[in-house]
Amino acid sequence: MASKFSSRTALPQRVPARILIVGGGPSGIAALRALLDDHAGAEALPWRRRDVALYERRADVGGVWYLEQDIARYEASLPAGTAQGQWPLHPPSSSTPAWPSPAYPALRGNVLPRFLSFSAAPFPAPSEGETFPTLDETHAYLRNAAQRARANVRCGMEVLGAWELGDNDGWAVRVRDWNEGGAERIEYWDALVVATGWYDAPIYPPVPGLASAVASGLVHHAKWYRTASTYALPRYAARQIVVVGNGNSANDAAAHLAQTTTKERPVLRSVIEAARPVFVSLPDERIRDVPAVKRYVLKEEGGEQTLDLELVDGTVIANTVVLLGVGYEAGTIPWVHLLRNASASPSALDAAFDARSPAAAALYAPLTPPPRLAEARATPGASPTTADADIVDAWPFRLPNLHMHCVHAINPSLSFVGLPVTNTPFVLADLHARYIRCIYERSILLPSSRSARQLDETQRVARLIARRAEVAALDAAMRDDWARAREAGEETALAQAAAPQVGPEAYHVIVSYNEEQLHALHLRAKVVEVRPWLDEVMDSWDDEREKERKGMYERKRETLIRQKKRREEEEKIRALSAKH
Template sequence: MNGHAVPAPPFVADPHPKRVLIIGGGPAGLGVLRALLHQHPGEAPPPFEAVSLVERREDIGGVWNIDSKTVALERSYPNGHASGHWPVYANPQEAQQGRPHWPSPSYPLLRGNVLPRFLSYSTAGRFPAPSENEPFPSLDETQAYLVEAAKPVRAYIRCNIECVGVWELPDDKPDQNRWAVRLHDWNDGGKAVTEYWDAVIPATSFTDAPAYPAIPGIKEVHDIGKLQHCKWYRGVEGTYTADERILVVGNGNSANDVAAHLASHRVAGKHEPIYRAARHAKLIIFSALEDERIKDVPTVKAFHVRERAGKAVLDVELIDSSIIENVDRVVLGSGYQYGKYHWIHLLSRGATSADEAHLPGHHDGADWQAPAESDLWKPVSLAPRALGQGPEPDDPGRLVGLWEQMVHARAATLAFANLPITYTPFILADVQGHALRSLWDASPASLPPTLEARLQSERDRLAEIEARKKALPELEAAGEKAWRDKLEKNRAVDRGELPESERIPAFETVAPDHVTLLHFHILGDDGLPYANRLRKVALAGHPEWEQRLLDWNTIEEERKGMYAVKVESLKRARERRRIAGGVE
């Protein structure tokens, strides 16, 4: 900079954007869109001059929108699934050619574990009662609700529009910014265009970035075609057979569902059980039934790909040193990487006269692209880690610099919808959308006035996690001893020293892993105070919303009780299948 001080990027002190773009048409994006646009009788109209939502797929719905055409494309890939391919194409041999398709990570038999009350937007009608007296709706019923909720705001939604990048731009005013958004329009053959907006709300799902555990040998399992992440699981038929030896890794919702689906196509005593390995004991929020066709085993220590009779075979070594030989498939229910928005670029400094050539001018606005080599921008996060890639030493594992895990503390016209993970994402997006509208529409609600004050919520969250981690050594020592005692008791049963009735279920003998749930963006029970803070912000600007916005204090007991309801519903469904004489 020729010896001159590097100018700072703009601190947006008083954000009141007039043109707002939402990226992603799932439950988060749709909930925020409705909140920004909704007007009750007698209320002032929204202050925005333009609001738009872009969705890369053919319709809204996000993970709840699973379309048969894309599933058929996935099944055309080797092994009957497209594991590791994202997006997918009509001709798997010609990736990057033609129109891309983004599959939903859901599966046709999915039935949720969130009650209809907590799937209802405050600006829309109540979620209809699920069919067949089920307490929880099916995937199709959830998608139908989202499609219905989108009808009043369809004019603001543009589908088949892929966002490939976002760049913060300086504004004429030193305390303001704006955004360049690069889009591919698949209604027009993928035509590239750049649009300009005052504010941007990414509402994209974390399911774009699957997490792969750092287990020795995992890359080799993928290379021989025996590895599939739950992100690409679409059902049993046409992909799996009852004679295969299958290991499911994990015991969260997806892993438990996949294990149950696979087991339902097996007969106890005739077929080998599905193996399920997990790092921690089953949590109440991950509802599942005991099943003699599912065998719980300790977590995986290593994968060993060996050659036998001229063929590559897989042996799986568990943490207790036992071996499962000749495994045909490994299905990973290992979750996703949070906070990966590497396609969003923030100003790393203030612009100078030397940067003018890199900034969009009046003549090339729609065609502008950020130069690849400029140091004027930096991505808001690192890119997702690939299979076999260890964590970067400077990866914080979260999005840094946000007020309440939502609004960027400096560039306050950038806000993230449903970044934190809660039990009830629909109603979280609802309260976030109302809080954003209050902050951005010149109402009395406002962000803290300084950067330091805006970052206080981040410091508070980090302090909470650190305090919990300090209590871990004692918890882990006790858990380790209990785990070892349980393993030894089961070995005594195996040796015939104790009766079979003394055997401890394997899912209770996995090694403890308390750190798993101490992730910055996973709120768990902290979802209640978080939602309360955002609701307070929304009502500070619009007290007339008091009756509209759900008070989470009044629903917390029911919200936490959903999982016991889910277990009972699974039991009733199993009994119905038994009476009907079908395969469970």
């Protein structure tokens, strides 16, 4: 099938006069700092400082690290104890919608401060001698990092959609200004930096019965998890808690929930693979791993719904409440629209422009499909999507037509910060932002052809396809070895509810085979070549740095052990106090 963008050729680089950054999390702050950098050694800005803006729809910057306590309390006050599936929220006490962070008050990071540090802005040491910072400490760092450019930040600005204009003339952006009661307008910008991350698009695995189970309210996603106390509410208290996944969010939630139960009635953690070293958790007799879910079975009993789980080994777990800790869809950006054909293109959009109209669909195509389970999460302004070579959910799924995961190959006035899933997202966002700055000011020149700009994408897709059969074979061999070890009664295999796995690999996940380091070293060399002063302040990405990064997970384990011992000592003290 011909691509909707097959007739498009690469547009030339231009120095933009007005730049809009969408999103005020770590990636947006990194972009703002890079585009406005006027530290000693930096070149004069090629654009007016006042013509760079960051729009954030929430009340403050910080992204996932900004947890609004009043909104968290409102979520807890809802009859279900959670705002599951509601997006955005509409608290009765406010005329402004809320887009809550997927974080939770007890969150403590798992990345060392060195790898949370933007260039020329070291992260302070965590308080009380801790190794990893708290949620509040990370938010404070991000607010401070944005402070010098705070005049360029506008909160309460919801971006509904963006449409490419013809003649390489920038972008029409529909915004809803909650500082003006939600008034909508179309603004024009020369360049657009998308820094929205991917927490708007939670993953719901394609398992039979899941959609009905979600609709029943008995399956929750970790995006809306705040506290274990939710599961003590009458609707959930008698049900078996099952956490699906064994990544960071699932492990944290299971550990919180375990503190509310006993080893006789443990939290069940359903896994599709054995734990990976980067997702650190401690053994706990109140948490028991079980195999993956094969089917969700919703029943009606005595006027009340119950949810049973059929596992891949044939086991049935009755009367459950499920928390999905399975992550988010990286690279889902349906609200940005590219012209299908540059020769038939508007130079402006009318204020009454309807993104869903046939006329719009004839002119534009969205960059990607919307999230695959759309309940209350479809982005306003996103056009319907039909199958197409540029946007279908074909393997490997990706945001297509990108140069180095961060610059659009057809129209380089569109860029992305924070798109890949990596081991150290803050410092990679900082590097991508520096690279984008060089692209925008033309100190780094892109190849003139679209194919040359997309060469890294073409090569990565080819590598993933070539490795796909190899990874599948390796995974099959590992499953066979695991099954034989269980039959032989080997202790390690018996303790695992699923076999170790290597795959599957994903396009925007660059964590294996030193991919993150190699990618970063390539971009870093290009940036330092034209901006030598950055060599002293950017992350080095060298082998010593990688050694420290790989040792980070053992340090996290040591931290968890130390925290566990401290909790046990506190429990002993409380028990002694109660006796007296």
